[in-house]
Amino acid sequence: MTLSIRTHIELIAAVFSGILIAFAWWISSNGDTPLSITLFVLAFLIGGYAKAKEGILETVKNRTLNVEILMILAAVGASAIGYWTEGAVLIFIFALSGALETYTMNKSKREISALMELQPEEAWLMADSGDLIRTAVSDLQVGQKILVKPGERVPIDGLLLEGTTSIDEAAITGESIPVTKTSGQEVFAGTVNLDGTIKVEMTKSTSDSLFQKIIQMVQSAESEKSPSQQFIERFESTYVKIVLAAVALMMVLPHFAFEWDWNTTIYRAMVLLVVASPCALVASIMPATLAAISNGARNGILFKGGVHIEQIGHITTLAVDKTGTLTKGTPVVTHFSVRSGLSEEAALSKIASIESGSNHPLAHAILAFANEKQIPIDSTLHVKDIPGFGLEAMMQGELIQVGKADLVGAERALQFNNGIAVTWANEGNTILYAADDQGIFAAAALKDEIREETHVTIQQLKELGIEVVMLTGDNEQTATVIGNEAGVSSVIANCLPASKVDEIKKLLGTNKKVAMVGDGINDAPALATANVGIAMGQGTDVALETADLVLMKNDLSKIVYSIKLSRKMNRIIKQNVFFSIAVILVLIASNFMQVINLPLGVIGHEGSTILVILNGLRMLKNN
Structure with missing residues (x-):
């Protein structure tokens, strides 16, 4: 079942x-x-x-x-x-x-299976005879060589032996811009080979791959009980023992100490058992929690359990991923410059026509920019892909190249239009160049822009006394620029999944209550390690499954709402717990003094339960 x-x-x-x-x-x-x-x-x-x-x-x-x-x-x-x-x-x-x-x-436990689905089960093994054999990844051995075709996921951790390509490492680092890989560089299981066919030598067993370590970290983090849960379990056991011990004494002690008859003694023991029952204590927490969860769902926040909505109100530090969290997750053209004497429309038309044959995220950004300006595009060109560098095609008898600085000439790229590309790069942009027979004729700056609500949300978090730390797989320069724009307290760049987990553990080790917000597979271990894991609604399945709460509308401002909602709920729960314990103590004292009978005891007990439930239902109102 x-x-x-x-x-x-x-x-x-x-x-x-x-x-x-x-x-x-x-x-x-x-x-x-x-x-x-x-x-x-x-x-x-x-x-x-x-x-x-x-x-x-x-x-x-x-x-x-x-x-x-x-x-x-x-x-x-x-x-x-x-x-x-x-x-x-x-x-x-x-x-x-x-x-x-x-x-x-x-809480769903599908995050592990969601992770597993992203690792290929089969690979193209290169036999000694030169034949390609479709082989189960689990049967591969360290030292064997495999072939990875364009569009396929890399099935193993290994060393690139032959070929140049662009690798989408979002599953590992969260980096939105694909990384160029050449011979001698390492590739990871679960990443996507975008361009060229590559040969890879397996350097780690399947069980030791970075991808498998992500799975193991998620499992390990989820198996650890929170301090709050441990406290609740200890309190429950102690409470029951105290009540049962008190009832046992009540069934004997008053008969000898106060000369009660046996009927009265047993009757009062039964009343004690009823009035000491924890109905009001249970109702102190659950109705308020359920109402808060309902409130959150109505406002686009999915909490996966009462413990998480309770804990988020106690956080002192929020660790945030960059790509798809602080930023929109897709690059856009921020600057466009052409050489003197050439119109922007003509230059952009050439670039967009060549990029129309590519599935690269930067190509999509260029096409979106051209469509926005209603620039005509020739999609009939025969485009040649130069893996790891860019694209080229013949247009009206002239060779046009679009890609990295190395494709068009690094020295010329630095000098183009008085070195404007250097300024753009310092702003955290990725630069795309276009060249013809006369040299570079255009340059475009592309950047993963921050969300509109990011800056305001971070300011509101700081006003609530919460430190905001950005963890990202991006390089130091890009991370610093985005961090300054967003207004975060500190930036930690070049983070692999294990690095993010280490950073979260460092924060936890300083007695801070930490929440982590992210949207990628690479964020899953950190989400599971933090006191509270928060996922963006449009993130990967594994991030959504691992997180403790999900922002369904990808609205960062809902984090602030969640914290305020939690703090209000925690106040109500404290009120309820204090009130219910006070009522129980009064009823116990009244029973010992023989002031109340069983019906009145039940009325007092259930009446307090109803009151704490009604108080908890105040959480249904919006903040």
């Missing part, structure tokens, strides 16, 4: 038990009857089965008592002295709360 099906069955069972209780209460309005008692017992069995089973199994497994056991004993104790309705209501409230909590906290 899957977790999803089990969760629905628990909820249906809780609701059905509530219906039975209402019907039994109506029948017993003039006194208990065999039919009403039968219905109450059915309600006990149907509504309490799941929590009773969970409590018993956990008690046996962990050798410690829990709240589930206490609730069952309280309900049975109330029924044992003739208060069937009160006992059944306790079961219903606890069962319903448990089912809703299980349903809400049902």
